[in-house]
Amino acid sequence: xxxxxxxxxxxxxxxxxxxxxxxxxxxxxxxxxxxxxxxxxxxxxxxxxxxxxxxxxxxxxxxxxxxxxxxxxxxxxxxxxxxxxxxxxxxxxxxxxxxxxxxxxxxxxxxxxxxxxxxxxxxxxxxxxxxxxxxxxxxxxx
Amino acid sequence: xxxxxxxxxxxxxxxxxxxxxxxxxxxxxxxxxxxxxxxxxxxxxxxxxxxxxxxxxxxxxxxxxxxxxxxxxxxxxxxxxxxxxxxxxxxxxxxxxxxxxxxxxxxxxxxxxxxxxxxxxxxxxxxxxxxxxxxxxxxxxx
DNA sequence: GTGATTGCAAATCTTTTGCACTAAA
DNA sequence: TTTAGTGCAAAAGATTTGCAATCAC
Numbered sequence: 001x002x003x004x005x006x007x008x009x010x011x012x013x014x015x016x017x018x019x020x021x022x023x024x025x026x027x028x029x030x031x032x033x034x035x036x037x038x039x040x041x042x043x044x045x046x047x048x049x050x051x052x053x054x055x056x057x058x059x060x061x062x063x064x065x066x067x068x069x070x071x072x073x074x075x076x077x078x079x080x081x082x083x084x085x086x087x088x089x090x091x092x093x094x095x096x097x098x099x100x101x102x103x104x105x106x107x108x109x110x111x112x113x114x115x116x117x118x119x120x121x122x123x124x125x126x127x128x129x130x131x132x133x134x135x136x137x138x139x140x141x142x
Numbered sequence: 143x144x145x146x147x148x149x150x151x152x153x154x155x156x157x158x159x160x161x162x163x164x165x166x167x168x169x170x171x172x173x174x175x176x177x178x179x180x181x182x183x184x185x186x187x188x189x190x191x192x193x194x195x196x197x198x199x200x201x202x203x204x205x206x207x208x209x210x211x212x213x214x215x216x217x218x219x220x221x222x223x224x225x226x227x228x229x230x231x232x233x234x235x236x237x238x239x240x241x242x243x244x245x246x247x248x249x250x251x252x253x254x255x256x257x258x259x260x261x262x263x264x265x266x267x268x269x270x271x272x273x274x275x276x277x278x279x280x281x282x283x284x
Numbered sequence: 285g286t287g288a289t290t291g292c293a294a295a296t297c298t299t300t301t302g303c304a305c306t307a308a309a
Numbered sequence: 310t311t312t313a314g315t316g317c318a319a320a321a322g323a324t325t326t327g328c329a330a331t332c333a334c
Contacts, residue, residue: 025333027289047324062291067324083279086223086231087299088323101267104274112265121260125243125282132246132283136261137225141272167308169314189299204316209299229324230298 014038022076032059033069037079042094044082044109045070050091082109084137099135104142112138156180164218174201175211179221184236186224186251192233224251226279241277246284254280 015034019026036053037043045053051066070091073079082090084102090109097114117136125131157176161168178195179185187195193208212233215221224232226244232251239256259278267273 025288027332029290060291063323064292064325065290068290081228083225083228086225086228089228101265103271116263116265117261118263119259119278120262121258123243123254123258123280125280129245130283132281135277135279135281137277137279138264138267139274139277140267141274167313169308171315202316205298206300206317207315210314 018078022078024072024076029059029061029065030069030072032057032061033066034073034078037073037093042092042111044090044092046088046090048088083135084109084139099137101138101140103140105140112136160220164220166214166218171201171203171207172211172214174199174203175208176215176220179215179235184234184253186232186234188230188232190230225277226251226281241279243280243282245282247282254278 015031015038016026018034018038019030024030032054033050036050036057036059037045047063047066047070050070051061051063054061054066070079070089074081074091077095080092080095082092082100084090084100085107088107092109092111094111099112099114099117101110101112103109119134119136122134157173157180158168160176160180161172166172174196175192178192178199178201179187189205189208189212192212193203193205196203196208212221212231216223216233219237221233221235222237224234224242226232226242227249230249234251234253236253241254241256241259243252243254245251261276261278264276
């Protein structure tokens with residue numbers, strides 16, 4: 001690997017590696033969407049938003065493919081789905097342990113680093129079940 | 143008030159008082175839905191479920207009215223909306239401070255009493271904003 | 285080549301809306 | 310009365326699906 005080239009100059013390679021890492025065939029659409037998603041820090045997107053960004057970037061990709069891709073990325077662990085609004089799905093490029101502020105007025109999300117929320121007491125789940133995740137959502141008045 | 147009559151035998155009165163308490167006109171539909179919702183402990187319902195229950199109980203009420211009513215009850219503080227699934231809205235008859243287990247496989251919710259979850263550290267919201275609520279959702283593997 | 289992926293349009297599902305009709309006060 | 314509430318059917322918005330065309334390997 002060319003260690004002299006800054007990350008920001010190898011988005012294609014990064015996206016390619018990411019897709020390969022999870023066994024998804026690197027198609028033109030998936031590469032372009034991965035590039036949009038994973039360049040430039042943590043992002044919270046809806047299918048609609050990502051599709052619009054793709055259009056702006058002259059990337060021809062259908063909304064159906066955007067949905068498919070977001071779900072494939074989520075299933076393979078590249079993204080995480082955040083449920084804060086019963087009307088729309090949000091996807092988060094930050095897959096580390098963390099929580100969220102949700103601004104109801106604007107529909108915007110902000111990450112809360114995992115270490116800023118401490119759950120010092122937690123009920124045990126019913127016997128035989130497994131906790132997939134604990135989500136803490138701080139809702140900001142709309 | 144007739145203090146000799148057990149609560150379970152005065153559902154109508156209870157529902158009526160509840161509606162009056164929040165200033166909603168006690169129509170036949172609202173009374174019947176309030177009865178279904180608030181009799182028999184804490185419940186988590188979707189519009190679809192409540193509508194089906196009404197049908198079974200021979201209560202003629204349209205789905206549109208069920209939606210209207212659920213939202214009116216939520217706005218007036220009789221119900222609380224729980225967001226766990228980006229495809230469907232759940233309403234909770236328990237309006238006290240508490241959290242939820244969500245069983246992804248079945249779509250069922252269980253209450254976690256407020257005192258069983260202790261958030262010993264919390265980030266401050268951005269200056270000038272106000273926290274409406276903190277939701278803790280323990281997702282049980284589907 | 286051949287099996288995976290994509291695009292499109294249609295379908296689906298939940299929720300909302302417009303508006304004439306009905307009922308509570 | 311008079312004004313709020315209801316039902317219906319249509320509309321809207323998000324997401325999924327079926328299938329032929331296209332692409333990656």
